Amino acid sequence: MRFMVARDGQDTALYVVDGENAYRVTGQNGFGGTDLAAVIAADKAQIEAAVDAAGKHAPVPVASLSPALPFNRFGKILCLGLNYVDHVKEGGYEIPTYPAMFVRMPSSMMAADAPMVKPDCSDRLDYEVELMIVMGKGGRHIKEEDALDHVFGYTVFNDGSVRDYQRKTHQWTPGKNFDDTGALGPIVVTADELPAGAAGLNIQSRLNGNVMQDSNTSDMMWPVAKTIATVSEFTTLEPGDLIAMGTPPGVGHARTPPVFMFPGDVVEVEIENICTCRSPIISEKDAANGEAAA
Template identity: 45%
Template sequence: MKLVSFEQGGTPGFGIATDGGIIDLTGKIDGIADMAQLIAADALDQARALADTAPTLSFDQVTLTAPVRAPEKIWCIGVNYGNRNAEYKDGSDLPKYPSLFVRSASSFVGHDVPLERPEVSEQLDYEGEITIVIGKGGRHIPRESALDHIFGLTICNEGTIRDWLRHGKFNVTQGKNFDRTGSIGPWIVTTDELDPGSEMTLETRVNGEVRQSDTTANMMFPFDYLLSYLSTFATLKPGDMIVTGTPTGAGVRMDPPVWLAPGDVVEVEVSGIGTLRNGVADEVKG
């Protein structure tokens, strides 16, 4: 199934995405008020029982949000495609362990909601990525059973403010956490529909121009390794997200660098999931 979270008139809801619209699940499953509770309660079968009902909402009636609105943890993996390490041109060996940072939920918007270029920088960049949504939590998860802990997969544009990555000596947190600079969506595709162990392709386009294109077969740290590695030091919780890394081709690596500007449209397409699309606008200070 494809599961979405949304707002309608400022009221949050969640449901099943279909070709004909959204089957609204809000208030339809006892004790389940949102996507996070659906995942935590392992209530997918109850949602599936409603999948044959008629859609009650059209996509233009709602604003899609990140599929899990406020996960406890959003882990982000850096330099995870084999040729990404060569982009740095520093002569370093391939990494032995994943690079890792975290992002806040407020740094992301949903599908078809504009990314915001902040007032303090013009260096807004894109990074198309596949994102894991944790279903069954755990600590010290063996790699051989790690994929069983995945609820589903979604897409991320892990938008970055490049000059703010260099504000700290050893961290990238500032440039990765500007409000509304990234996006997640449009929905979660559950693992009964998409095998997380299968090979997937990822393509990022800016104004229709292909900027990134790669396959999960080129990942240095595949999904099962990432789950096992992260759970060595942190308990994974239902609804947590792991943003699994971006291929080569971000704007910072172009010569000269090319930044996103108001009016641009970024699309990240992943086979088996769909396309996450966002325009770009300048920040409006409240």
């Protein structure tokens, strides 16, 4: 299934998406959930009954909905860095033997189509297209051969990175956690609709229509199953936790000359058979004044 949390006017609800049409699941057959956490927590039969009931009503165009974040409250947001060999090389790093990891704070996350905010303190806001895992079943010390059974689905993530703040220390936390720089969604695709581990999918970013990154999820050094096993060695994963899988080569800071994002730009990140996540760039000042981007 393809799920989307979105607003129709002021009302936020869960929808199931079929092509260009969306069917409201919230309120169907006794299902009152408004986000993906409710789907993950519900009995499978309950969700299937609610989706079947939704399909009997007239759909709304997906284009008429405003995407919202898939979770009303986030659990853990774990992120891999340096997971594509050519991206490691373009950044001047040595090939790692253990994945670089950092965490994202909920305040850094934003919905698809919402403005991504360039902070006033930096002119080095960069794009990073990434596959995002949505955990469906938790656990500790999950075996690699069992790991894919713990995945609910996948979505698209733009790990907007403020490069000068990322490089201020060996820890990347500041540059990866500016408010409203991590764009997520809008569609979450259940694992059964994609190849195992979401492997073999084209992954691409575009800035103002120009292709900047163009790779394949099969090029990841730590595939999905190995990543889940590695992460669960040190933390208990829980339903609804998110794991971002790193970005391929072509990021702005590694280009000659460097390419960064500024107000008026539009960045799109896309993964084959999942979705496109679009973000107009807006200044921090305009964001504070409540101005919208085109």
